[in-house]
Amino acid sequence: MANSSWGLIPLLILVGTVFRGSCSTDFWKDPIAQQELDRISYLPGQTFDVGFSQYSGYVTVNEDSGRTLFYWFTEAAENPSSKPLLLWLNGGPGCSSIAYGEAEEIGPFHINKDGKTLYLNPYSWNEVANILFLDSPVGVGFSYSTNSSDLLTNGDERTAKDNLEFLLKWFERFPQYKGRDFYISGESYGGHYVPQLSQAIVRHNSATTEKPINFKGYMVGNALTDDYHDHLGLFQFMWSAGLISDKTYKLLNDYCDSESFVHPSSQCDQILDVASNELGNIDPYSIYTPPCTANFTVSSKLLKRLMIGHLNEEYDPCTEKHSVTYFNHPEVQKALHVNPQFAPHKWETCSDVVNSNWLDSPRSVLDIYRELLPTGLRIWMFSGDTDAVIPVTSTRYSIDALNLPTIKPWHSWYDEGQVGGWTQEYAGLTFVVVRGAGHEVPLHRPKLALTLVRAFLAGTSMPTIQLDSES
Template sequence: MQFWNLGFVLFVLISVNCSLILSDDHSDPITQQKLDQVSNLPGQNFNVDFGHYAGYVTVNKQSERALFYWMTEATHDPSSKPLLLWLNGGPGCSSIAFGMAEEVGPFHVGEDGKSVYLNPYSWNTVANLLFLDSPVGVGYSYSNTSSDVTSNGDKRTAADSLQFLLNWLDRFPQYKERDFYIAGESYAGHYVPQLSQAIVRYNKANAGSPINLKGYMVGNALTDDYNDHVGLFQFMWASGMISDQTYKKSNELCNRESFIHPSRECDQINDIAYQEMGDIDPYSIFTPPCTANGITKRLMRRWHKVGRIGQSYDPCTEQHSKVYFNLPEVQDALHVYHTNISRTWETCSGVVGMHWKDSPTSVLDVYQELISSGLRIWIYSGDTDAVIPVTSTRYSIDALNLTTIGPWRAWYDDGQVGGWTQTYEGLTFVTVRGAGHEVPLHKPKQALTLVKSFLAGTSMAPVTEQVTESETSASQ
């Protein structure tokens, strides 16, 4: 079963020159950093005041698995800023394609697919940003053992990502023991807490660990299959997208048992619901879909197997990235390893998603463990997403049975309601008004406000804390 209209992404190394990449494990850090440093990107007609680096980190020598990263330093005083790792979901979608090129990164791809422009709301204004294409087979990441690409799963992804961080910190020792955070969206609702759990356990077993994990944040995150389903159909019905009959039948036919033992009847009512929804983009129900190549909607039976939507607002940003990151000059600038095999870079790998080996039906148990460890944990949700909607997330949070310490209220950005928030013992929940599945794509300014509060450990600002430009001018 294929969940997206995607090509296959399969990087298989056959050249004897692979030692050029695999030798990085014992290289002098400063030398390797210089090799990874990126100068101007193709189509970049502006200068930047921060350094950025891209390349490979080997995570398994035996099979020669190597993960591709792109790191951008903070725009001001990077030595004082934390390190934040961003992960996209899928499973099988590229953090370069989405996190960097259309969401939180400083470089966004232009409409012509041959240029980049500077994102004024980039998260590297507040942190050093690290983007990782994980697992192998995603984006530019590869393995010299072809079977690796068809044997990915949650467990190995967490283990390889942990190994990546340890090896990457050896290459960039200036970030060892730096305050470290993880953020992501969608299927990264699995990746992010699972990697956080792996780090917490590693740190307990290894005194003096270089990974100083402080917390994580996930958006529109796959969390619990049953709660995700119940919340999804409630959202679709309340938004007027499906009939009363379909809503009632979904509750009758898709119970907890159907998620343990797949039910044909549940699958059929899912199909009916998506037919009733019509030709809209479920990742952002109030914005126009991308009609490039005749694609107006991405339907999936397991609706939570998602990586993205297609800014204000270009719904075809994914199509632009497909052009840009396939340009040979772009791949050269990013130090992408070239083989003699013809291959196409894709935003998401159908091979990886189709052959996923393990995916628990819930990660709520991981949350319970990590909340007790004292990490800062935030969950946010764009409220116009019909894939993993705000209702699904609220059901999953409710299942944690946490004590409320800050009641539900609106938060503000420039005097306008940016969304709503509630604080629990061990977790903060934030909604972003008018945002779809990819919150930083639809509401970049509000998303930057969100990450600033998260990193500072402060609650989202109530209206009384807002100072508008007119008020500031009047006081001067």
Template sequence: MSKTRWSCLAITLLAIAHFCNCEEAVLSEKEQDKVSRLPGQDFDVDFAHYSGFVTTNEELGRALFYWFFEATEDPASKPLVLWLNGGPGCSSVGFGEAEEIGPFHIKPDGKTLYLNQYSWNQVANILFLDAPVGVGYSYSNTSSDLLTNGDKRTAKDSLKFLLEWVERFPEYKGREFYIAGESYAGHYIPQLSQAIVKHNQASGENTINLKGYMVGNGLMDDYHDSLGLYQYIWTLGFISDQTYSLLKLKCGLEPFIHTSEVCNKALEIMDMEIGEIDQYSVFTPACVSQSKTLLKKRRVGGFRVSEQYDPCTMKHSKVYFNLQEVQEALHVPPGLAPSKWDTCSDVVSEHWNDSPSSVLDIYHELIDAGLRIWVFSGDADAVVPVTSTRYSIDALNLSTFSPYGPWYIDGQVGGWTQQYDGLNFVTVRGAGHEVPLHRPKEALTLFQAFLSGVSLSTPKNSINSEKSKLMSDS
């Protein structure tokens, strides 16, 4: 069956449900999305999960793919959290679910699953969305849609998705709702949050009861992101003084999307000097073709322990999500399945049409709206490093009301944190661009603190008073 016919079928089912205006029709559509046992799953789980498509534009046939996991315990009492990855053009299913915060992770054979002991659905109901069309399994019957994506339409379609999704899952209407994600989702998340706030104000309803959002290693402002990046890799000794100067001169005011030719040449020199490391996680092994699962060691509670770290998780996802039996289990009909599923779409990223140079103005707007906003940063990321994030936060000119200091987990420093008026900043020590991949336990602790609205603890000492004394003495 063609994509057009499948889309028409989906639209017809929605129309029938709307015409009947009966709970049974809506619930049956939800039940059709329920996922049973997955290929490669040799263990039982104590939560329900669902996957499928939601049409966001019936005329053009745009539909977004989602995968939703109920909380492991008492989902009716837990908030709903939407997770978004960036790119633009990268899959939240391929990254967020399969190697970061989701319950099902993929073994190196690309065919077998294992249960993530630090899955975020232990404390919340987690919804993964592949947006925009052209990402993951999300599709459009209008081929030109893949060439006209951008920030504005992504926010519009994602809002439409949420409004339609809660019709399919009506128990989440008005449920406490949060958004989290990383990287280019540093644009998606505040933009979607802004769209939700405006929709609620216009409608007078809180169908999507947005309470706050959390962004990790996210793009916030092109100038500060660039400045912080070049400074970070220079201070680590990855590039020469000359290249550092060249980058500031040729790329200092460049956007992250569609950089100029002269800036691209400077970036090529940068990459050659950096060498074959994983810039998303600069202190861990890079994925090589013959690489097997590697072991890294770290100290926990004073003892040295081993933990598995696999730098090739993207390769495993590419194998798994291209399996026909996996696509069938996730309710992706043959007529809708892409010819080749990939973690990121070059077509989407290369044809991105609008990307504002900064979203800091949206931060101010949403801080004034009273949303809970947390920004976190893995400090081993050379793509959107901690220096970039700190420059962007400084540019917001927010007042601070807590001392800057460490937070602890298992007796060790997990990172550092600073509370601002309207925003909480947290670093995660030793984590790369994908914080939950490199520091899963710390990431879950961070997420729990965010949901509770309580800042991660710092030592009970007189940091502020000592600072004040030193400043007055000087």
């Protein structure tokens, strides 16, 4: 089936498509026509109709260097004009938010085992929000730069700056979302991206005389937050779960507790290799579910790096493999408006080039939390409790370091009469544990994750058994 959006503004859309890429950001002065350029009317393997609109395309965030970010936007399944806007960011650094967030976590379209056909995710977060997925920084997914050196000079600071520029230009392209309640969420190394972008937005809003971004808050899951506390919690979790030996536990604490997660020392690296061997053939991102054997030679090494794993309720451990197959199909890239001139030779879920050349990564983002907590933003952190990469213990240590007063003490929360996890509310911050979930909470426990984001967006506490029984 052809892209029917060509029929809406025939000649102009055709011409715009020819120039889609680094020029598309400024080619249209009419934002509605710009939107139509990016409209997705059909996806290969989509055997069903949907009642919501979706768009994908490029936004150039630096004209001089040609840095251009790729996005995929899905409007809410019902009444999009009444629902907030949520930006989702995966981490790595170097991993695609479309590969993970859209295709196997919170997006409406997930990929079948054949790597060709799609199915609808009944627990998509577009049930409660309009969702914007961003491949960031350049070199990730379909995002690119016309200056190849940009792929070797990525880092936290430039990523936050480029992501803010993306948002400002995206709101110009989609003016109907200006002023809409806006939230950010993400996971893993998104624990850096999300608060850093939040800080950039707050500072931008305080400095601008124009209408600011209507930013309401952010939520991060199994998030890299503070290297010292994250290491402390990681080693404790692996040891207490019986995954590593007493000797390795001691050596990890001796050689790695003050190391960077992104650039560990050679000594720390060696001990992490020992720990990985002791773990054996398991998925460290979800320790009680089987790994994808096709991917195991890769995933056994990922304990040392913060790439994203692969975790589903009808559990399929090879979802990442299906994404690689699907997004490398030329007809899929055409439907997503990928410019062939700048398409990667081989689309990958995560970029080794970006990851191995990452420049700046602060040891902690707790200082950003301390800056943002007094602003009244809604700030939530959540953890799947079967993740051995950024485990629940790590997040608890980081939160404890903030020394926040407790508003509601630790207690269980419920979903349909069953314990969904545990939660504690602090002054300015809510922490939620999702029972039985790994590193990618929405993939492994999609229904519970939808309950989580619904409460977050509503600004309510997680449901209790009393509330469940009343409903």
